[in-house]
Each structure stands twice: as C-alpha cells, then as structure tokens.
Amino acid sequence: MKKFLTMLSAFMIVTAVSCSEVSTVSQVSEELQEENTTTENSVSEKREDVTITMAVKNGGNAFINEVINDFNKADNGYKIVLKDYMEYYDSSFDTEKGANPESFAKIDTQLSLDIIESGIVDIVPDGVFYDTGKYESLIQQGAFSNLYDFMKAENYDDTALYKHILELHETDGKLCCMPLAFTIDTVAGYKRYVGDKENWTIDEMIEHWNAMPEGSTFNGYTTKDYVYMTILRNNISSFINFENHTTNYNSPEFIKILEFINSFDPPENYKQDMNWNTPHFIMNFPVDSFEDFHDSLWNEQNEPVTVVGYPSPDESGIVIDTSRNKYSICEYSSPEVKKGAWEFIKTLVSYDFQYKMADYFFPVNYEVFKKKGEEEYSKYGQQNIISIQSTEYDIGYLSPEEYDYIVSLTDNTKKANVSIEEDITKIIEEELYSMFAGEKTPKETADMIQNKAGVLISERY
DSSP states (O other): OHHHHHHHHHHHHHHHHHHHHHHHHHHHHHHHHHHHHHHHHHHHHSOOOEEEEEEESTTOOHHHHHHHHHHHHTOSSEEEEEEEGGGGOOGGGOBTTBOOHHHHHHHHHHHHHHHTSTTTOOEEEGGGOSSHHHHHHHHHTTOBOOHHHHHHHTTOOGGGBOHHHHHHTEETTEEOSEEOEEEEEOEEEEHHHHOSOSSOOHHHHHHHHHTSOTTOBBTTBOBHHHHHHHHTGGGGGGGEETTTTEEOTTSHHHHHHHHHHHTSBOGGGOOSSOOTTSOBOOEEOOBOSHHHHHHHHOOTTOOOEEEOOOOOTTSOOOEEEOTTOEEEEBTTSOHHHHHHHHHHHHHHTSHHHHHHHTTTSEESBHHHHHHHHHHHHTTTTSOOEEEETTEEEEOOOOOHHHHHHHHHHHHTOOEEOOOOOHHHHHHHHHHHHHHHTTSSOHHHHHHHHHHHHHHHHHHHO
16 A cells, blocks of 8 residues: 555656646747747848839949949848939931930930839939930929928938028929039139129120120130020020029010120131130139139139129029939839938938049038038148149149138029920020021010920920
8 A cells, every 4th residue: 555655656746747847848839939930920021122213324323323332231121223224225316426316315205204103213313314404394393202301201400411502403492303512604704804793684794795805705716606605505594484484585685695696707607726815705614613613713814703604684694503413202102212212312412422522513511512622722822733835833722712702602693503405405596596697686586486495495394
C-alpha cells in the first residue's frame, strides 16, 4: 500500500510538471505565433515607395539627377522616375542645318496632354518644353498646383527664400511654379548717352537717341531687325495684361515704338561685323551672377554705365528672368504623389543644393544669395587681371556698393519675364517684317498684331 501511494505521488508530480511544461510551451508558442503574425502584418503593411514621375529631355540635367539619386536613396517613402520626352522628337522635320521647331512639336504636344492626364507625369520643369510659352499658358489655365498650399499645410518656413522673386511668379495669388534661380534681363548704356534713370519710357528713350552724335549705333548696328531685337523682342509681353487677358498692341505707345524701329535701315543692310568705332547707344545687358554684373560694368574707358531697362509704357522694363529654371507639380496628380513631389522641390531650394548652383545664376534661396554676394565682395580691393588683345587690365572684384545695387535692382523690379508661345511670336514677327519691307505702316502693323495675336493670347493666357 505504501509503495502504491509512493508511485501514485510520483505520477501526480510528473503529471503536474508535464502539464506545467505543456502550458508554458503552449504560451511561448502562442507568443511566437503572435509575434510572427505581427511581423508579417508589419511587412505587409509597409507600403511600397510612392512613384513620382518627372518629365525630362535628353536624360535630364546631370546636376538635378544627382539630387534625384540622393532623394531616392533616402528611404523617405518616395521614388522619382524619369520620363524622357525626347522619344517624341520627330527627326523627319530635320534639315541639313539640323533640327527645326517642328521637330520638337510632338514633344510639347504630348507633354501638354500628359500634364492634364492624372498619373502620367507629376513634376514638370519648364525646360522640357521646346516652346516655354506653352508652359506659361498651362500655368494660366490652372494645370499646376499652388505651392503655397503645401507651405501652409506644414507651416513651411519660407523666410529663407527670396520672397520678392516668388511674388513676381504668382498668378492670382497662387504660386504655381517654383523658380530655382533667376537672372536680370535688361539693357544698358553709357551714362553720358542714356542718363542716370532706370526704367525709362519709350518717349525718354527716343529723346536720348535723338541727342546722340551723328553716326551712332545700337551696339554697332543700325538695321530695323537689330533694333527690334534689342529693345522690343525680349519685352513683347509688356504689352499684355495677363490678369485681364487683354493686349495693348494697338496702343499709342506700341505704335510709337514701331515707328521708331521702322526709321532705321532695312534688314538687308545688316552687317555681320559690328562697327566698333561709333558711339554705342544701348545694348542687351543680361546679368547672371554677382561676378557677371561687375565684369559687365567694367570698360576700358572707365565710363559709368546705367541700367535703363527696355523702354516700356509703365516704366518697368527691367525684368526677372527664370526661363528654364522653374518646376511645377501637376494639379491632376494624386494627393500622395503631390506631397512627395513637394518634398523633392523643397530639396531643390535647400541651402546645400542652391549653394552648389549659385555660381551660374542668382539663387532663389535668399540665405545663399546673401552668402554668395558676401563671398564676392569680400575680394574687393584684390587684383583681378584679364587680357584683351594682349593688353592686361585689372578689373577688380564686386564692391559692397555694387552688391547693394544688385539687391536694390532686384527688389525694385516689378515683373518677371513671361514667355509667349512660339506661334504667337511668329505672327507678331511676320507682321513686323512685313512692315520692315514697306508693305504696311506701323499703325496698320499694330492693328494686325492686335487682331491676330491678341485673340490667341486672350484664349491661352
């Protein structure tokens, strides 16, 4: 009996231990299973990178592509892929001299269609278009998102950006493109010929020209086409009111400037070599950087130069040019994609990236703008030797006063350059060259431009 009880006790202990082990193993198994399930769910819940498609041409800009590679490696949930629109290039229009505008027409047409189709392309640089006027037209038509909305949604600190440059690119209070960099587009002349006033009117320009010495030229030329290229072609949009979608090509000011241009020599008298030995009135004066501005002001005679601007009725002939330096987000892309596109555009205006590109253009990042200016005028007083026809000159470096002038010039500029579609420009120039040939008067030319180009501009802008 005692032996039986001992065996029974042992059995009960073993049974108790076995049950405890089974219970523990079962519990661990359940925990492992739960952990595995959680891991599996975590893996399944981890979304794939959101794909953002950016339009490019010829493989894109190598400088920008470096940023794209870094952006894609950042494991931020987004991936940018490139769609190269050169596949739509039509070589059948090429000639012995190379490509024609028609060769690029399919690129612009297809890109325009893809922009308004959701999910085909999401980020669009204006430089992908051959005809950047089509990009400007799409802005006016609401094809791109308002970047201010993204800034507001995340309380983005935009104080580092050049606020005035952004304001010049607003359309009805919306910022539908981000300019990465800018240049100043204007004309200039020696102070003794053009005076010291910036942004002159058409009447003031004509008055100064009439006071020029006999035999004077526009930077060495005196033909109608060259004068047109100098004072009007880059400023043709100043006779458009984009807010009201109206044009003023038949205004007294426009007719007056046509009469002035038409008073010069016929285009067939154009000479390839400029006349260096005549007094030069004004010349195109693009300013791309602090160094470029200082170098452009220098001349052997140490003559003071005035930046007068294109003659315009509203005295706003100095313009900010951001052509082929703008980026937009397609309005018809999904919210998730647009959010990622905005993250990428923020990278493009970041201090680090903007500093790298600021040797070639004025940066839109104002902190970089100031830094580059300071670096340039810190060299003021040092020698900067150049050679012209075997003669060496010390042209020096940007002065603090010149830096302040560039800031003032930029801040006081009232408008950004707006590209007009090539077919509209072609209409305008066909009428102008008809006038050059004596087939129409300036008044008749102005009326024809107003009737033909004015209708298209009112429809597209």
